[in-house]
Amino acid sequence: GGIITQTPKFLIGQEGQKLTLKCQQNFNHDTMYWYRQDSGKGLRLIYYSITENDLQKGDLSEGYDASREKKSSFSLTVTSAQKNEMAVFLCASSPLTGGARAEQFFGPGTRLTVL
Amino acid sequence: GDKVKQSPSALSLQEGTNSALRCNFSIAATTVQWFLQNPRGSLINLFYLVPGTKENGRLKSTFNSKESYSTLHIRDAQLEDSGTYFCAAEGGNTGKLTFGDGTVLTVKP
Numbered sequence: 665g666g667i668i669t670q671t672p673k674f675l676i677g678q679e680g681q682k683l684t685l686k687c688q689q690n691f692n693h694d695t696m697y698w699y700r701q702d703s704g705k706g707l708r709l710i711y712y713s714i715t716e717n718d719l720q721k722g723d724l725s726e727g728y729d730a731s732r733e734k735k736s737s738f739s740l741t742v743t744s745a746q747k748n749e750m751a752v753f754l755c756a757s758s759p760l761t762g763g764a765r766a767e768q769f770f771g772p773g774t775r776l777t778v779l
Numbered sequence: 780g781d782k783v784k785q786s787p788s789a790l791s792l793q794e795g796t797n798s799a800l801r802c803n804f805s806i807a808a809t810t811v812q813w814f815l816q817n818p819r820g821s822l823i824n825l826f827y828l829v830p831g832t833k834e835n836g837r838l839k840s841t842f843n844s845k846e847s848y849s850t851l852h853i854r855d856a857q858l859e860d861s862g863t864y865f866c867a868a869e870g871g872n873t874g875k876l877t878f879g880d881g882t883v884l885t886v887k888p
Contacts (some may be wrong), residue, residue: 695874697785697874697876704880705880705881706783706865706867706878706879706880706881707865707867707876708878709875709876709877712874712875715825722875727838738883752820754822758874760852760874766810766869766874767812767824768812768876769824770814770821770822770824772820772821773820773821775820
């Protein structure tokens with residue numbers, strides 16, 4: 665078993681601010697992902713990384729940067745927070761990318777509010 | 780989203796009854812995952828499917844890749860089954876999941 669931790673749990677920012685969210689996993693998984701969830705909607709992929717120092721864009725990468733500092737950690741930066749933005753950011757990891765070992769497991773999320 | 784359509788969008792069940800949730804795909808899905816999002820927002824893994832059927836307790840799920848759909852059957856619904864159920868499809872062994880917009884399930888006593 666393993667666990668994914670996300671920090672912070674709640675993040676309040678100001679319009680235009682640069683904000684960083686962090687994710688750690690101890691599954692020893694190769695691939696990590698960042699998703700955004702808006703209220704009442706499904707998750708949308710922002711960035712993913714198949715190994716340390718790798719970065720791949722998802723469908724929603726504009727306005728975000730990401731960094732895979734080491735195998736166990738993946739951080740996401742909101743480059744310029746948008747006024748009245750509210751969303752939950754979820755981190756996930758999987759053993760591999762694609763194929764029979766690509767089941768994704770999720771962290772508890774970071775709730776972002778921009779004033 | 781449009782590429783993965785879930786139905787119904789909301790469902791109310793009496794405790795002890797059965798029901799089925801459905802996902803239709805307009806992408807060529809290779810694997811499917813089903814999740815339950817609890818009121819605290821945590822995503823609980825229910826099933827990870829290649830084409831075929833899996834069963835776990837009162838839950839059973841089928842993924843038919845040729846007809847591009849997946850179903851989740853809930854038998855003998857319990858109060859703790861309440862929450863939002865999401866399906867997500869992976870296309871072409873990319874590892875990228877495309878999510879539906881969820882089915883909000885309420886189980887009533």
